[in-house]
Amino acid sequence: MPTATRRRPAASLGLHALLITASVIAVLPVAWVLITSVKGGDPFTVAVVQQFTLGHYRDVLAGDFPRWFANSLVVAGGTTVVGVLLAATAGYAVSRFRFPGHRPLMWMFLVTQMFPMAILIAPIYTILVRLGLIDTLPALVLANCTISVPFCAWMLKGYFDTVPVEIDEAGRMDGLTPFGTFWRLVLPLARPGLAVTAFYSFLTAWGEVAYASRFVTSQQRYTLAVGMQSYVGQFTTQWGLLTAASVLVMVPAVAMFYLVQRFLVGGLTAGGTKG
Amino acid sequence: MTATISPPPEQARPSSGASRRGPGRRLARSWSRHWYAYAMVTPVVVVLATLVAWPLLRGVLLSLTDATTRTIGNPRFGVPDRSRGVGLRHYTEVLGDSQFWTVLLRTVVWTGSCVLLHYGIGLVLAVALNQELRFRGAYQLLLVLPWAVPAFVSTFAWRFLLNTDNGLVNAALAELGLGRPDWLGQSNLVLVAVVAVNVWLGVPFMMVALLGGLQAIPAELYEAAEMDGAGPWQRFRHVTLPGLRPVSATVVLLGTVWTFNMFPVIYLMAGRNEYAQILVTYSYDLFASGQLALAATYGVLILSILVVFAGAYQRALRTAAVT
Numbered sequence: 001m002p003t004a005t006r007r008r009p010a011a012s013l014g015l016h017a018l019l020i021t022a023s024v025i026a027v028l029p030v031a032w033v034l035i036t037s038v039k040g041g042d043p044f045t046v047a048v049v050q051q052f053t054l055g056h057y058r059d060v061l062a063g064d065f066p067r068w069f070a071n072s073l074v075v076a077g078g079t080t081v082v083g084v085l086l087a088a089t090a091g092y093a094v095s096r097f098r099f100p101g102h103r104p105l106m107w108m109f110l111v112t113q114m115f116p117m118a119i120l121i122a123p124i125y126t127i128l129v130r131l132g133l134i135d136t137l138p139a140l141v142l143a144n145c146t147i148s149v150p151f152c153a154w155m156l157k158g159y160f161d162t163v164p165v166e167i168d169e170a171g172r173m174d175g176l177t178p179f180g181t182f183w184r185l186v187l188p189l190a191r192p193g194l195a196v197t198a199f200y201s202f203l204t205a206w207g208e209v210a211y212a213s214r215f216v217t218s219q220q221r222y223t224l225a226v227g228m229q230s231y232v233g234q235f236t237t238q239w240g241l242l243t244a245a246s247v248l249v250m251v252p253a254v255a256m257f258y259l260v261q262r263f264l265v266g267g268l269t270a271g272g273t274k275g
Numbered sequence: 276m277t278a279t280i281s282p283p284p285e286q287a288r289p290s291s292g293a294s295r296r297g298p299g300r301r302l303a304r305s306w307s308r309h310w311y312a313y314a315m316v317t318p319v320v321v322v323l324a325t326l327v328a329w330p331l332l333r334g335v336l337l338s339l340t341d342a343t344t345r346t347i348g349n350p351r352f353g354v355p356d357r358s359r360g361v362g363l364r365h366y367t368e369v370l371g372d373s374q375f376w377t378v379l380l381r382t383v384v385w386t387g388s389c390v391l392l393h394y395g396i397g398l399v400l401a402v403a404l405n406q407e408l409r410f411r412g413a414y415q416l417l418l419v420l421p422w423a424v425p426a427f428v429s430t431f432a433w434r435f436l437l438n439t440d441n442g443l444v445n446a447a448l449a450e451l452g453l454g455r456p457d458w459l460g461q462s463n464l465v466l467v468a469v470v471a472v473n474v475w476l477g478v479p480f481m482m483v484a485l486l487g488g489l490q491a492i493p494a495e496l497y498e499a500a501e502m503d504g505a506g507p508w509q510r511f512r513h514v515t516l517p518g519l520r521p522v523s524a525t526v527v528l529l530g531t532v533w534t535f536n537m538f539p540v541i542y543l544m545a546g547r548n549e550y551a552q553i554l555v556t557y558s559y560d561l562f563a564s565g566q567l568a569l570a571a572t573y574g575v576l577i578l579s580i581l582v583v584f585a586g587a588y589q590r591a592l593r594t595a596a597v598t
Binding site: 007012015016018019022023025026027029030032033036043044046086087089090092093094096097099100101105108111112113114115116117118119120121122123124125126127129142145146149150153177178179182203206207209210213214224225228229232237239242243246249250253254257258261 | 305308309311312313315316318319320322323326327329330331333334337342347396399400403404406408409410414416417418419420421422423424425426427428429431432433434435436438441442443446475479483532535536538539542543554555558559562563567568570571573574575577578581582585
């Protein structure tokens with residue numbers, strides 16, 4: 001920001017031109033979906049408003065969409081709860097204690113995030129077959145936990161690092177056990193971090209495509225990412241339904257995102273730099 | 276879990292003779308000092324062991340058999356597992372297959388161009404947003420939108436925009452007299468299309484991460500550089516870039532791994548279009564068509580490539596930091 005006072009008008013103009021162009025590119029596809037979802041007739045027309053209708057929304061809500069939405073909520077919610085609950089204590093332990101096995105564990109959290117679903121999908125599939133969980137929602141929660149548990153532990157470690165150690169020391173002086181310190185003092189202070197981690201892991205599970213497309217086969221158990229593919233046929237695509245469903249999916253997601261976005265990157269990179 | 280929390284027997288009788296020296300003793304001491312840490316990490320370790328390590332091991336073993344969905348059987352219905360071990364046959368087959376190398380090359384091109392564009396565009400926008408200017412908040416709000424929208428939704432939006440005959444992109448191109456390219460057809464153009472969409476999706480994360488890094492660079496450094504007569508470019512070169520190093524190192528590594536493994540964008544944009552296949556989607560297709568062992572082989576190869584890359588990357592960073 002030090003250059004601001006002496007920037008020439010031409011430079012300012014260039015800066016704004018750059019940012020306006022980038023913003024248009026960022027927003028246009030999303031805006032176009034919104035516009036198309038209320039168009040009657042030919043969805044491809046370049047006209048911005050044409051035969052305004054809410055019919056597509058009515059059709060989408062009358063179909064399987066609400067069920068898929070509920071399924072996605074169950075899968076993403078389940079994954080988040082399991083991930084955050086399990087990872088919270090582990091994240092705290094690796095943030096505070098230096099115990100033998102600390103480094104390998106941190107290393108494992110990092111490497112597991114490198115795992116392509118390609119290597120896990122076949123073995124997890126055979127395990128799910130054995131457990132009789134194929135075509136159930138818990139199967140998806142289990143599969144998503146392979147991503148969310150190490151990820152949450154990594155993120156939460158970053159957030160616990162930002163809580164001053166003096167708090168722990170004060171707790172211990174007052175006679176709290178390590179668990180008591182964690183539960184009564186540190187956890188409440190890390191609540192924003194918990195919220196962000198939960199949100200992030202929810203988003204990841206919400207948009208998961210690979211496992212969801214394979215482990216669930218009956219239409220009434222589809223998640224949104226799978227179900228919406230059925231609007232896209234081989235030869236024809238129901239663009240009206242697809243765009244209306246897209247809007248219904250993205251409005252809550254975008255609203256939530258803007259509420260927490262300024263905390264998102266901090267935790268992710270903090271874990272990496274302070275490791 | 277309660278079993279882990281209760282004090283270990285060694286601790287209960289600490290003076291059980293002078294003979295208890297050496298490693299056993301040290302283990303007991305380490306346990307009594309660290310047992311709460313172990314208790315806290317146990318749930319995660321158990322879950323990772325059963326959900327990641329165990330499947331990983333099974334994946335490696337699976338790649339050494341001839342398993343397909345038909346031969347693995349189903350114990351629920353009393354169908355026995357009839358797959359047999361075939362040793363390293365799949366590996367020699369895959370590595371001797373030109374298809375693998377074609378897909379690997381495409382994966383490298385895909386990852387390289389995506390990460391380069393993510394980082395480059397992200398840096399330009401972050402530097403722009405780091406200036407004092409009007410509407411900065413508004414710009415930032417609009418620019419992060421592609422990150423906020425779930426990826427599977429935006430890929431559908433892009434398929435709509437890139438539709439060959441009627442899409443908005445081609446309508447604009449035709450207006451400019453550039454024709455109507457078949458973006459998602461059977462040619463290398465589809466790779467350009469998926470890279471473009473993935474860049475659109477990934478730039479906001481880079482931008483926000485780098486902006487955070489920029490704001491962490493102390494203003495005094497810029498002032499000092501200015502006093503020494505450094506111009507804008509020199510300040511960028513000698514203050515901004517070195518200051519961004521820690522953040523850059525992390526996001527480039529994360530970005531590379533994520534892009535290398537990126538599945539939904541390619542799968543939902545291009546389906547099984549062979550001109551857009553990267554290793555992950557290729558392996559997924561093998562799995563979907565029931566060739567479990569071959570899919571696992573690809574999985575093992577992908578993971579090996581990534582681990583080698585991450586190791587080399589860390590080493591390169593360390594040497595760069597020393598010099």
